[in-house]
Amino acid sequence: MPSAAVAGFSSLPSAGKWVVALSGGRDSIALLDMAQLWLRAHPGPLLRAVHVDHGLQPLSADWRRFCEDFCDRHGVPLSVHQIQIGDHSGQGVEAAARRARYQIFEAELGPGDTLLLAHHEDDQVETVLQRLFRGTGPRGIVGMPVERPLGQGRLHRPLLDLSRDALNKWVVDRGLEYVDDPTNADVAYDRGVLRTQVLPVVAERWPGYRDSIKRFSSLQRDLIEGLPDMPVVRSVFGEPLLAVESFDSVEEMATSIHTWLTTLSVISPSQRRLHEFARQCRETRDGGLPRLSLKGGELIAWRSQIFLTSPTVPASAICEEGVVGNDMRGPWGTIVWTAASKRGLRAGEEVQVRYRLPQEKVAPLGGVHKDFGQLCQERGVPPWWRQRLPIITCQGVPVWAPGIGLLGGAELLMDHTGGGRMPHLAAVNHPAPIE
Numbered sequence: 208m209p210s211a212a213v214a215g216f217s218s219l220p221s222a223g224k225w226v227v228a229l230s231g232g233r234d235s236i237a238l239l240d241m242a243q244l245w246l247r248a249h250p251g252p253l254l255r256a257v258h259v260d261h262g263l264q265p266l267s268a269d270w271r272r273f274c275e276d277f278c279d280r281h282g283v284p285l286s287v288h289q290i291q292i293g294d295h296s297g298q299g300v301e302a303a304a305r306r307a308r309y310q311i312f313e314a315e316l317g318p319g320d321t322l323l324l325a326h327h328e329d330d331q332v333e334t335v336l337q338r339l340f341r342g343t344g345p346r347g348i349v350g351m352p353v354e355r356p357l358g359q360g361r362l363h364r365p366l367l368d369l370s371r372d373a374l375n376k377w378v379v380d381r382g383l384e385y386v387d388d389p390t391n392a393d394v395a396y397d398r399g400v401l402r403t404q405v406l407p408v409v410a411e412r413w414p415g416y417r418d419s420i421k422r423f424s425s426l427q428r429d430l431i432e433g434l435p436d437m438p439v440v441r442s443v444f445g446e447p448l449l450a451v452e453s454f455d456s457v458e459e460m461a462t463s464i465h466t467w468l469t470t471l472s473v474i475s476p477s478q479r480r481l482h483e484f485a486r487q488c489r490e491t492r493d494g495g496l497p498r499l500s501l502k503g504g505e506l507i508a509w510r511s512q513i514f515l516t517s518p519t520v521p522a523s524a525i526c527e528e529g530v531v532g533n534d535m536r537g538p539w540g541t542i543v544w545t546a547a548s549k550r551g552l553r554a555g556e557e558v559q560v561r562y563r564l565p566q567e568k569v570a571p572l573g574g575v576h577k578d579f580g581q582l583c584q585e586r587g588v589p590p591w592w593r594q595r596l597p598i599i600t601c602q603g604v605p606v607w608a609p610g611i612g613l614l615g616g617a618e619l620l621m622d623h624t625g626g627g628r629m630p631h632l633a634a635v636n637h638p639a640p641i642e
Contacts, residue, residue, distance in 0.1 A: 208241055209373055215365030216245045218353075221252055223319030223360065228312060229256040229278070229285070231270045231386040234325035236277070237374045238366060240383055242323060243281065255284040257315050261304045262291060270386045277384070286315065306517065309357075314536060316360030326351055326364045329371040332420045333401050340397075341474050341502075349428040370417070439470065442514060443610050444592060444632055445540060447471055451488055452511040460485040464506070464513065471515065474502050488513065496590065509589055516591065527560040529599075531620065532628050535560055539597040542609075544628040550613075551627020552606065552620040559600045563593075569605050570615035586611050599630060 208216075219225070225246075227239045239256055246254055258274040260267050271287060278285035288311045312322050331350045338347040354363045366374070378385060393399040409416050442448050449467050454460040461481045468475045475481065476499060487497035488508040499506040507514050529535040532554040535542040542560070552558075563579050570576040583593045588610040599607040604616030609632040621627070 208244060209369055209377070211368035211373070212241050212366060215368065216241070216249075219251075219323075219363055219365060220319070220321055220361070221250075223317065223321060224253040224255060225251070225321050225323055226312075226315050227254070227256045227283075227323045228325070229258050229274050230388070231258070231274045231277070232325075232388055232391075233378050233385040234327060234366070234371075234374055236383050236385040237377050238323060238325040239277075239281075239283065240381060241366075241377070243283065252321075255286070257286045257288070257312065259308045259311055260287065260289045261307070262289065263304065264388070264390070266386070270388075273384075273386055310536075312362075313358035316358045318359045320360035322357055322360065322362045324362060324364050325366055325374075327366045327369050327371055327374055328417060328421070331367055331424075332417050333398055333406075335420055335424055336401060336405075337397055338474060347469065347472070347474060348424060350424045442589075444589075447515045449513045450511060451508070451513055454485075454489075457482055457485045457489060460488065468501075468515075473504065473515065476501060484508075507589070507591060510587075514589065529558050529560060531556045531558055535597075537597060539595055540632060542597060542599070542630050542632055544630055547622070547625075547627035547629045551622055551629045552617060553622040554626065554628050556601065556620050558606070558620075559603075560597045561600060562595060563598060567605075569608075571611065572613040572615060572617050574615070576615075582611060597632065 225242060227235065227242055229235045229239055242254055245251070256274070256278055258271060260271045264270070271289070275285060275287065290307050290311070316322055335348060335350045338350075351364060351367070353367055354361055356362075377383075390396060391399065392403050394403060406416075413419070439447050440449075447467075449464065451460055451463075454463060461478070461484075464481060464485065465475045476484075480499060484497060484499040484506065487495075491497050491508070497508040501515075504515060504517055507516060527535060527537050529542075531552045532544050534544070537560060544554075567579045568576045569579050569582060571582065580593055583596070588596065592610065596608050596610065598605050601616060601619050604619065605614045606617040606620060607613055607630055609630075
């Protein structure tokens, strides 16, 4: 095994299980093969793989079957997820696919588990260059992190110091089959332009460009480690928010928004667009909602605060089954449960989650019935959340909604022994760090 791969696997945590993100391409096949070899020689966690079929390519079903066959022959348990991608955000199908993929990855991880991604040295270099061309801040230039938290576990990239050529040699020497994704060289994508048109010219003139860019990123990482991060405050819906009423000028506000986005590892828009958004934030009165589209997300200003959110998830007729005390995942994000400090719902009771109904009226616990939209407005629920709040119901009666709390129907499920549970919207579909 290449020394860079040995170093990468040596730093992996041994607890829980390792989950390899398997696309069927050369890089992920090499990663799975290396992980399996490593665990044969070193006592470690259980190994499994996860494949996400986005249905975006004509051969995606063939790739899914290839992964199933490969894992079956190599004795690796595999979970397969088939999803339908619809770009309801205006940010592009690629961004929508990435959000959906990471939601699945997060759901696959339990406490102490580690997701393994096959990003390598060339991917890292391409990422840094892409961010530079987009005008990233200091933290964006450091590239993809080797590891970071993800859900209940962690994400890890053990091959970041291994080149594409080294991985290609590995699969050839090992006689491993893999599928080839034509979009990797598609000039419709920024990364395809870099790989096929830009970097070949760069390599001819500066053959050591990979080491130079890695050294530059490493030095940048050393510089920013001592810089204080802006505190990240989150709304009751889990969205990062920034208070803007204290800024004296458009320029100061725009600079602070840029720093805030950089702290969140989100690529900042151009200076011109950021200044125009800051101007709108200062001049728009209550009722207006200045917005700024980002890569995979959106900034919305409301009530002297700026929220980083994903574009609105369209309401639908979904009705998810669940149990009080068990996490519940859906298009809204994740509902988790904590012990109730005073009153809560009985653990183990069957409930459902749905969106609001047309002209629905609800009553807060101990209150009177009123229009759901009016109640949202009174409780300070942001306008973009009013159509996509996950409402917990029991026997068709609403018992809880985030930002509002327990509703009249909660009397059906109240636990008066002190052992009740309270739901919280702990993870929403706001943009994940751009990596």
